[in-house]
Amino acid sequence: DIQMTQSPSTLSASVGDRVTITCRASQSGSSWLAWYQQKPGKAPKLLIYKTSNLESGVPSRFSGSGSGTEFTLTISSLQPDDFATYYCQQYNTYSPTFGQGTKVEIK
Amino acid sequence: EVQLVESGGGLVQPGGSLRLSCAASEFTFSSHWMSWVRQAPGKGLEWVANIKQDGSDKYYVDSVKGRFTISRDNAKNLLYLQMNSLGAEDTAVYYCARGRGTKGAFDYWGQGTLVTVSS
Numbered sequence: 648d649i650q651m652t653q654s655p656s657t658l659s660a661s662v663g664d665r666v667t668i669t670c671r672a673s674q675s676g677s678s679w680l681a682w683y684q685q686k687p688g689k690a691p692k693l694l695i696y697k698t699s700n701l702e703s704g705v706p707s708r709f710s711g712s713g714s715g716t717e718f719t720l721t722i723s724s725l726q727p728d729d730f731a732t733y734y735c736q737q738y739n740t741y742s743p744t745f746g747q748g749t750k751v752e753i754k
Numbered sequence: 755e756v757q758l759v760e761s762g763g764g765l766v767q768p769g770g771s772l773r774l775s776c777a778a779s780e781f782t783f784s785s786h787w788m789s790w791v792r793q794a795p796g797k798g799l800e801w802v803a804n805i806k807q808d809g810s811d812k813y814y815v816d817s818v819k820g821r822f823t824i825s826r827d828n829a830k831n832l833l834y835l836q837m838n839s840l841g842a843e844d845t846a847v848y849y850c851a852r853g854r855g856t857k858g859a860f861d862y863w864g865q866g867t868l869v870t871v872s873s
Contacts, residue, residue, distance in 0.1 A: 648816075681859035683799075690849055690863035691791075691799065702861070734799055738859055741813045743789075745799040 649674050649737050653746035659754040666722040668749045670735035675715040677739035682711055682720045685748075686731045694733075695720065725751070756781045756862045758850050763867030770840050770871070776833040776850030776864055784808070784828040787853035789860060790835045792846035792869075800846075803835065804853065817843070840871045 650673040660666050670680070678698045683691040693702045695711035698718060708723040722729055730753055735746040762774040774790070789804040803814045803824040812824050823836040833850050847868050851860035 679859075683860075685799075690865055691860070692863075693859055693861050696854070696859040696861075736799075736801075736859065738853075741804065741811070742815065743801045743804075745801065748798040 648742055649740060649744055651735055651737055651744050651746040653733075653735055653749050655749060656747065657750045657752060659752045660725050661754045662725055662727060664725045664754075666725050666729075666751060668720045668733055668735075668751075670713075670718045670720070670746050672716045672718070672737055677737065678714065679737060679739040680711070680713065680718050681736045681738060682709075683734045683736065684729075684731045685734065691734065722751075756852065758852065758862055758864035760848065760850055760864040760867040763848065763869045765870045765872065766840055767873050768841055768871055771836070771838045772840065772869060774835040774837070774848055774850075774867060774869070776835075778831045778833065778850075778852070781852070781862075783826075783831040787856065787858065788824075788826060788833045789851045789853060790824060790833075791849045791851055791860070791863075792844075793849070793866075794843075794846040797846075802848070805833070837869070840869075842871050845869060845871045 652671045680698045682695040685691040699711045732748045732750045757779045759777045790802040805812045805824045821839045825834045847866040849866045850864045852862040854861045
C-alpha cells in the first residue's frame with residue numbers, strides 16, 4: 648500500500664497568513680492526489696483533486712501542486728473559515744490511503 | 755443535490771455484527787464507485803472498502819478483510835457494509851463516499867453513522 652505522510656501535524660497561523668501543508672507519498676508516479684478539509688463533527692469536503700484541480704465552489708485561495716512523491720496544499724491568505732483539519736489522499740490504486748491530517752489552528 | 759444518508763450504526767458488543775446502509779439520491783448511483791471511510795474518535799480518516807459500479811470488484815483495507823463485506827443494490831440506490839466479528843478497534847464514525855469516475859476522488863460524503871463496539 649502507498650503510505651501518505653503529512654507535515655506538519657499541527658500548524659498555528661493568523662488570519663491573512665500564507666499556509667502550506669506538505670504530503671509525501673511512499674511511492675511515486677501518480678498525480679491522483681486529493682485534498683480534503685474537515686471541520687469538527689462534519690464530513691470531509693473535497694477541495695483539490697488530481698493534484699491541482701480546484702473543486703467547484705472552493706475559493707481560489709486554495710491551490711494544490713506537486714509531482715512524484717511530494718505534494719502541497721497552499722492557502723494564499725488564511726480566512727477564519729479555514730481553521731480546520733486537512734487531509735491528503737492518494738487514489739492511484741484501488742486501495743486509497745489518507746495522510747494523518749494537519750490541524751490548522753488560530754495563532 | 756446529491757445526497758448520501760448513512761444508517762445502521764449503534765452500540766454492539768465485541769464479537770457482534772452490524773450492517774450499515776447508505777441511501778443515495780439525486781445522482782445516477784449505478785455509475786459511480788462507492789466507498790466506506792471511517793474515523794475513530796479523535797483520529798484521522800481511514801478508507802475501509804470500495805465497490806465497482808456493477809458490484810463486480812471489491813477492495814478492503816487489510817484490517818477488515820474477512821470480517822467486512824461491502825455490497826450494493828443499484829435498483830434501490832443503496833450501499834451496504836456488513837461488519838462481523840467487531841472489535842473495539844472498529845469503533846468509529848463510518849462515512850459513505852462517492853467516487854468521481856473510475857479512479858476518482860471522493861466528491862460527496864454522507865454525514866456519517868457512529869459504530870461503538872463495547873461491552
